Amino acid sequence: MRRSLAAAAPALVVATALVAAGGLAACRRAAPALPEVRLHASPDLPAEVVRDLAARFAVARVVLVPRAEEAEVAWASDPAALLALAPRLVPGSAAPEPATAQFADPQGRFAPVAARARVLLVARDARLPVDPTNLRDLADPRLRGRVALAHPARGAGPATCAALSLVYGEASLGRFLRLVAANAPVVVGSDAEVRAAVAAGRAAVGLAGSVDGAAGAASAAALRVVYPDQAGRGAVVLPTAAAALAPAAGGAPSPAAVRLVAWLAGADAERILVARAPGLLPLRPEVPVPVGVEPAGNLRALPLDWDGLAAEAARLAPLLERWPDAFAGAGTGRGAAREAAAPEGRPGRLEHAP
Structure with missing residues (x-):
């Protein structure tokens, strides 16, 4: 009996490994795929950083598009550039945080993202x-x-x-x-x-x-x-501005687009953006800054x-x-x-x- 068990041991090990591998594969298959969000950003903004961070933080799979007409989210150099997309902006879609209220849009059409x-x-x-x-x-x-x-x-x-x-x-x-x-x-x-x-x-x-x-x-x-x-x-201190865009045919922005904008305007994204793109001014005073940079809230702004x-x-x-x-x-x-x-x-x- 002992010899039989010993002879069967290699087969049991292989079977166990196969079962474990299958279980891991099943777990991988069970993980939900990130929603795809099309982002258009002004050329002077670090869109590639946002694309990489959104994937790392499991927020969205960001696809960069060259034209705002193709986008679900727009990230503009300043509020004036963002408001040019007025027909597709939805009041109340970007709820301002108290920490960024000085630079927020009172109508909630966009969220300020650093400055x-x-x-x-x-x-x-x-x-x-x-x-x-x-x-x-x-x-x-x-x-x-x-x-x-x-x-x-x-x-x-x-x-x-x-x-x-x-x-x-x-x-x-x-x-x-x-x-x-x-x-x-x-x-x-x-x-x-x-x-x-x-x-x-x-x-x-x-x-x-x-x-x-x-x-x-x-x-x-x-x-x-x-x-x-x-x-x-x-x-002159101007925030960059992000907004979830309504479809061209009308309706509401997608939940994934709204979620991406909320994350982009949040504290986690701001800390990394300020570090990866020096010269972006954090809206939150506690965010560390490099040489030559001040938090926006520390400045007297028009x-x-x-x-x-x-x-x-x-x-x-x-x-x-x-x-x-x-x-x-x-x-x-x-x-x-x-x-x-x-x-x-x-x-x-x-x-x-x-």
Whole structure:
């Protein structure tokens, strides 16, 4: 009997292994597949990071698509860009968290996902006659020929100018843009080129986004990052914006799309995004940040209405294409009337009086 059992032992081992393997295979087959969600993101956002993280956290299988028309979720550079998709946005589909309420949409059409600020990049070894702390310093004649900026019709330019116009008035914005143009700036095509110009010594001060600010601070050039106007009205700080989109034919966003947006706007995703994409500013103060980066809540930021920002950015876009010629006058819009009615030396004015 003992010999029979001994002879049968190898067969039992094999059978047991097969059963175990079958059981593991059954468990693998039983695991639910992640829902597929089509995501369209602005080219300047780290969409591949979101795709990988969503799979790792078992949120969704994200498929990146090149056009918003094909997407179930849109992730835009700023609220103005996101609100251009208004027909497919559903009020209340993105419930704001208390930690991010400052940058949320009151109608719940989108969720804020970290933020980016317009910053000044200053060369460490530059001997400047003035220490730049405000946007209006870009027009200071003492910095003539030493300032770099992207053309205001490119990148974040329209949203930035729209924010300034809403807060300071169109006439003040036009005046500022004229003075900057008269200051012989180094005009380039992107914020990355601004950073390169300051790092290479072709300019001493540059206007760029906080992503390029973080890159400049961490580079061999060790550029200094200044969040402007912190003693005044505040910096231009805009959240990136994510929304679950309704189908083009109407109806509600898919549950998987709503879940992806809620996760993307949550604390876990924010911590990793801020670490993987330096220069994205966390909306939560407890999130660690790299050199040159501040949590958005620590900054004094211009108070903005997102619908107003979207409308003003769209209105200014064709004018900015013709900068500086289109700003030869004092302006004719609502902002101009508001500016004309204000005293010349009012506190918080965008630029100094000549």
